[in-house]
Amino acid sequence: MIEGxxxxxxxxxxxxxxxxxxxxxxxxxxxHLPRWADVHVGxxxxxxxxxxxxxxxxxxxxxxxxxxxxxxxxxxxxRAGEQSPKGFAAAIEGMVLFVRDDIxxxxxxxxxxxxxxxxxxxxxxxxxxxxxxLLPWGASPTGNLxxxxxxxxxxxxxxxxxxxxxxxxxxxxxxxxxxxPGMHGPGAVAxxxxxxxxxxxxxxxxxxxxxxxxxxxxxxxxxVILSLFGIIFLFGDIQGWNWAxxxxxxxxxxxVMMLELIxxxxxxxxxxxxxxxxxxxMQHEH
Numbered sequence: 001m002i003e004g005x006x007x008x009x010x011x012x013x014x015x016x017x018x019x020x021x022x023x024x025x026x027x028x029x030x031x032h033l034p035r036w037a038d039v040h041v042g043x044x045x046x047x048x049x050x051x052x053x054x055x056x057x058x059x060x061x062x063x064x065x066x067x068x069x070x071x072x073x074x075x076x077x078x079r080a081g082e083q084s085p086k087g088f089a090a091a092i093e094g095m096v097l098f099v100r101d102d103i104x105x106x107x108x109x110x111x112x113x114x115x116x117x118x119x120x121x122x123x124x125x126x127x128x129x130x131x132x133x134l135l136p137w138g139a140s141p142t143g144n145l146x147x148x149x150x151x152x153x154x155x156x157x158x159x160x161x162x163x164x165x166x167x168x169x170x171x172x173x174x175x176x177x178x179x180x181p182g183m184h185g186p187g188a189v190a191x192x193x194x195x196x197x198x199x200x201x202x203x204x205x206x207x208x209x210x211x212x213x214x215x216x217x218x219x220x221x222x223x224v225i226l227s228l229f230g231i232i233f234l235f236g237d238i239q240g241w242n243w244a245x246x247x248x249x250x251x252x253x254x255x256v257m258m259l260e261l262i263x264x265x266x267x268x269x270x271x272x273x274x275x276x277x278x279x280x281x282m283q284h285e286h
Contacts, residue, residue, distance in 0.1 A: 012226060012230065013222075013223055013226040013227060013230075016139075016222060016226055017219060017222050017223065017226075019051045019052055019053045019144055020051060020052045021033050021035065021052075023052050023055065023137070023139075024137060025137050026137075033049065033050050033052070033055070034050065035049045036048055052139050053141045053144045053147065056129070056132050056141045057129065057141045059128075059132065060125055060129045060132060064128055067092060068124075070088070071088065071089045071092035074087070074088065074089035075089045075093060095124075099119060099123050099272060100113070100116040100119075103119055103272050103276050104116040104119040104120070104276050106276075107273065107276040107280045108279050108280040108283055109283060109284065111162075111166065111283050112280070115162070119272050119275060119276050119279075120272075122151065122155070122271060122272050122275055123268050123269065123271070123272040126142060126151070126268040126271050126272070127264060127268035129141045129147070130263075130265075130267060130268060131261075133218065133222065133264075134260055134261065134264065140218050140222065142215065142218045143215065143218040143219045143222060144215070145211065145212075148210070148211040148214045148215040149211040151211070151271070152207035152208065152210040152211035153207060155207055155275045155278065155279075156203075156206070158275075158279060159203075159275075159278045159279050160203070162279055162283065163175065163282030163283065166282070166283050167283075175203075175282065176196050176199050177192040177193070178195050178199065206274075206278050210271060210274060210275070213267075214270075214271055217263060218264075218267065221256070221259075221260040221263055224256055225256050225257065225260070228249055228252050228253050228256065229249065231245065231249050232246055232249050
């Protein structure tokens with residue numbers, strides 16, 4: 001923002017939510033991330049330099065590892081002393097059991113325990129990625145469509161590969177070419193061929209919905225918060241109303257931040273829940 005000019009609220013919002021080669025630490029300064037040479041693969045040019053969202057993705061993964069490692073070590077010590085879980089370890093154990101029993105096993109069925117580690121990894125990784133965006137100087141990797149799309153693709157592969165293994169070739173093909181009980185002959189074949197594109201589209205729509213839902217919810221919250229901050233710059237110079245406008249805006253922003261804290265947990269839960277539901281739907285032929 002140039003002194004003496006009206007602030008560009010749109011540029012401020014996009015600057016915070018978009019990916020970048022720097023991590024802003026205002027008013028201290030900024031961390032400039034290393035820029036590597038482009039990698040050429042045939043006619044394709046790839047830039048593998050780390051960006052702001054890549055750094056926070058790595059930080060989220062590290063936090064998930066540290067959370068599980070510290071909680072597991074604490075639980076082992078408490079059980080060795082014949083003590084019941086308490087404190088941080090008890091809280092993490094409760095969350096893990098909730099995700100395993102009430103999300104994975106409850107929606108997948110008898111094979112839910114095999115997929116529970118994947119569902120739990122999704123939940124905690126998305127949760128930390130969401131929460132990092134609420135910290136000062138932080139960024140939310142789940143506000144990047146490439147990140148949510150990658151998570152959705154992992155879920156899609158888990159759903160389809162898990163279905164192939166569980167149902168076998170014939171059973172899996174039945175999810176693409178459905179057979180209606182009671183229909184036989186050319187009519188049944190025509191119906192199966194007619195429904196195949198619809199079933200394939202349904203398989204693709206599910207991960208697409210996962211990616212867009214998470215991206216939209218996390219991005220919208222940051223847009224609302226930063227737009228409210230923009231009210232101070234737009235109307236804060238009105239004579240006699242500076243403190244009133246600033247105070248009202250601060251109250252609104254705190255309220256939205258509390259709502260965003262709930263949304264961070266809710267979206268991690270919804271993504272994990274729907275992933276478990278989609279896996280469960282493919283694990284049972286009916």
